Amino acid sequence: MLWSTLLALPALAAAAPTESWLESVSKRQGSTTMLRFGCAQVVIDRLDPLVNPGLLPSPHTHQIVGGNGFNASMTTGDVSTTATCTTCAFSKDFSNYWTANLYFKARNGSYKRVKQLGAANQFSDNFSTQIGGGVLVYYVSAQPGKITAFKPGFRMLVGDPNKRTADGGNKMQNCYRCYTGPNFGGDTAAPCAGSIDTPGLPKDVCKGGIRSNILFPTCWDGVNLDSPDHKSHVAYPSTGAANFLSLGGSCPSTHPVRIPQLMYEVVWDTTPFNNKAEWPADGSQPFYFSYGDNTGFGQHADYVFGWQGNELQKGMDASGCMGAKCKDMSNQSIDNAKKCSVSVKVHEERDNWIDKLPGVEM
Ligand SMILES: *[C@@H]1O[C@H](CO)[C@@H](O)[C@H](O)[C@H]1NC(C)=O
Ligand SMILES: *[C@@H]1O[C@H](CO)[C@@H](O)[C@H](O)[C@H]1NC(C)=O
Ligand SMILES: *[C@@H]1O[C@H](CO)[C@@H](O)[C@H](O)[C@H]1NC(C)=O
Ligand SMILES: *[C@@H]1O[C@H](CO)[C@@H](O)[C@H](O)[C@H]1NC(C)=O
Numbered sequence: 125m126l127w128s129t130l131l132a133l134p135a136l137a138a139a140a141p142t143e144s145w146l147e148s149v150s151k152r153q154g155s156t157t158m159l160r161f162g163c164a165q166v167v168i169d170r171l172d173p174l175v176n177p178g179l180l181p182s183p184h185t186h187q188i189v190g191g192n193g194f195n196a197s198m199t200t201g202d203v204s205t206t207a208t209c210t211t212c213a214f215s216k217d218f219s220n221y222w223t224a225n226l227y228f229k230a231r232n233g234s235y236k237r238v239k240q241l242g243a244a245n246q247f248s249d250n251f252s253t254q255i256g257g258g259v260l261v262y263y264v265s266a267q268p269g270k271i272t273a274f275k276p277g278f279r280m281l282v283g284d285p286n287k288r289t290a291d292g293g294n295k296m297q298n299c300y301r302c303y304t305g306p307n308f309g310g311d312t313a314a315p316c317a318g319s320i321d322t323p324g325l326p327k328d329v330c331k332g333g334i335r336s337n338i339l340f341p342t343c344w345d346g347v348n349l350d351s352p353d354h355k356s357h358v359a360y361p362s363t364g365a366a367n368f369l370s371l372g373g374s375c376p377s378t379h380p381v382r383i384p385q386l387m388y389e390v391v392w393d394t395t396p397f398n399n400k401a402e403w404p405a406d407g408s409q410p411f412y413f414s415y416g417d418n419t420g421f422g423q424h425a426d427y428v429f430g431w432q433g434n435e436l437q438k439g440m441d442a443s444g445c446m447g448a449k450c451k452d453m454s455n456q457s458i459d460n461a462k463k464c465s466v467s468v469k470v471h472e473e474r475d476n477w478i479d480k481l482p483g484v485e486m
Contacts, residue, residue: 159263159439161213161448162243162255163189163221164462170470170482172222173198174281174354174426181470183483184285185225185414187240187390189259191218191430192466200350202276203430209464211258213251213448214439215456218430221259223338223390224285224423225414227481228397231405234477238411241333241391244308247447250458260389265440272344272381273437274429281354282340283424285415290323297339297360298423300325303332308391315339315389325411325420329398333391334411338425340386343375354426358383384440388425416484 167188170181177199188194193207207218226238243252243260252260265271283298299316303309313320315337326334341358348357359379375382394411403410409418439450449455472482
């Protein structure tokens with residue numbers, strides 16, 4: 125059954141409050157696999173090997189998760205052969221996943237980095253709630269039809285840090301959820317699909333923090349592992365939105381190969397900054413991404429594929445896997461995952477108040 129059909133079912137939209145949208149989907153979705161697993165932070169650094177290879181420091185700060193093969197100049201090649209450990213639940217996943225950091229700008233103009241929480245617990249695994257500081261990663265394979273896993277050396281970028289306006293239409297590849305209470309309050313509907321998520325940063329206080337979801341394209345040209353803009357070798361389906369609703373959508377003839385739906389989920393713990401008396405006096409949005417954006421429309425994410433052998437293909441070919449475990453795919457404990465790290469290369473203040481965002485002139 126296709127996600128488009130499923131999400132259209134009134135029964136799913138009206139799922140009992142105790143049942144999450146994921147649980148509803150996993151019960152009804154016999155042939156779709158959704159790997160949903162956390163990766164603890166591997167490093168926070170001002171590096172960007174995709175957009176600014178070799179540059180130390182790069183223009184803005186990122187938070188990186190995944191394998192310890194991450195470095196400033198990993199421009200080509202297979203990171204699964206250079207990494208020796210990973211912060212992700214699946215122990216053969218040496219990929220790197222990274223996004224911008226978020227900062228709070230106080231009324232006096234100083235900035236402080238916003239820490240990250242784990243993610244909502246949907247499948248009783250420790251790779252959601254216990255990944256504080258990390259990223260929750262999804263790989264979804266929507267049957268029927270073949271989903272082709274990424275190839276060694278594959279990389280891509282989604283979003284544009286220079287963007288300050290929303291996409292038109294229903295193209296929600298980047299969205300935010302304002303958690304209305306503690307413990308991920310309000311985590312009830314599929315990401316970027318319904319009316320509760322917004323394409324820009326929420327404008328008011330979010331009592332439980334702010335979640336960011338970023339969805340990558342699901343169609344590939346079948347040839348290029350990368351492209352000069354790191355985007356044109358992949359494409360969104362030619363019909364439907366850029367979100368889970370379009371998983372059954374058709375790929376354009378230029379990009380005919382269906383690849384897994386990759387999505388990142390990051391939860392920012394904005395709760396220490398919920399006192400509006402500390403927000404800028406002019407009423408402007410106090411949360412800024414590390415690249416100097418307080419609209420949220422410039423949110424972007426980077427991916428370097430690094431699964432060993434055919435491990436990801438195994439997952440995509442499996443039926444009905446949901447969460448951080450799947451059949452005989454190799455996994456590890458969260459304690460083990462957290463032992464993996466990369467040393468910081470650009471030494472800058474990360475935790476205390478700062479006068480300006482590192483590298484950003486505003
Ligand atoms: C960075 O990673 C690449 C492979 O991804 C490797 O070839 C290179 O030696 C690494 N550089 C450093 C300085 O570790
Ligand atoms: C700016 O404001 C924050 C929070 O109100 C405070 O903690 C910080 O010390 C202030 N910084 C300066 C330079 O006054
Ligand atoms: C998950 O964490 C809990 C609490 O720390 C622990 O008791 C349990 O053994 C962990 N489960 C796994 C599979 O690591
Ligand atoms: C690995 O996955 C299997 C099931 O596929 C599960 O029984 C086991 O607890 C998992 N190991 C860890 C460390 O989470």
